Amino acid sequence: IAGxxxxxxxxxxxxxxxxxxxxxxxxxxxxxxxxxxDLGLGLRLIHYSNTAGTTGKGEVPDGYSVSRxxxxxxxxxxxxxxxxxxxxxxxxxxxxxxxTGELFFGEGSRLTVL
Amino acid sequence: EDKVVQSPLSLVVHEGDTVTLNCSYEVTNFRSLxxxxxxxxxxxxxxxxxxxGIEKKxxxxxxxxxxxxxxxxxxxxATQTGDSAIxxxxxxxxxxxxxxIFGQGTELSVKP
Numbered sequence: 764i765a766g767x768x769x770x771x772x773x774x775x776x777x778x779x780x781x782x783x784x785x786x787x788x789x790x791x792x793x794x795x796x797x798x799x800x801d802l803g804l805g806l807r808l809i810h811y812s813n814t815a816g817t818t819g820k821g822e823v824p825d826g827y828s829v830s831r832x833x834x835x836x837x838x839x840x841x842x843x844x845x846x847x848x849x850x851x852x853x854x855x856x857x858x859x860x861x862x863t864g865e866l867f868f869g870e871g872s873r874l875t876v877l
Numbered sequence: 878e879d880k881v882v883q884s885p886l887s888l889v890v891h892e893g894d895t896v897t898l899n900c901s902y903e904v905t906n907f908r909s910l911x912x913x914x915x916x917x918x919x920x921x922x923x924x925x926x927x928x929x930g931i932e933k934k935x936x937x938x939x940x941x942x943x944x945x946x947x948x949x950x951x952x953x954x955a956t957q958t959g960d961s962a963i964x965x966x967x968x969x970x971x972x973x974x975x976x977x978i979f980g981q982g983t984e985l986s987v988k989p
Contacts, residue, residue: 806979868919
């Protein structure tokens, strides 16, 4: 089934540890995004990539990094996790670099940093 | 600063009721407004609105955009328990390179 796959589904992590959230899509979409969702704050953009080989910062990029080595994969790395990064993380994609508007979302990764 | 504000933040209704969810925005170079429904996990797309006054409709759900007053509403008629979800409003701006700015969401609970 075509779509976006995120892993892990959930993770508990000690503060200071490094963590990579994986995201893979098989729709050949050019643009990919990472959002975090927190109660009362909605979805906030962390990083994005309009096409393979390029990335950009979103609204809340600090403490996170991304790479886009190919079209399909867009991993999000927390170099040294802190409790404020406890959140639900959603990877999303859209067909074109300049979004047509509609995003396709993964199922989310729930991360708890203790 | 671009922003999107939804109201109410939460709402409890009974089956059969009609609800109206609100979304107001302040965005430079507006391109489109989108509504998503989020149940357990991933948000799913409902509507994209680009023009004022043109209603988009899908079954019991409908939405309209007012670009002069900078808001949109999402109506759900004859609500069912399956409508219980978080409804997200997002705005796309040409300035933001197509990235979406989301509101806080409205959590709707439909009781039997």
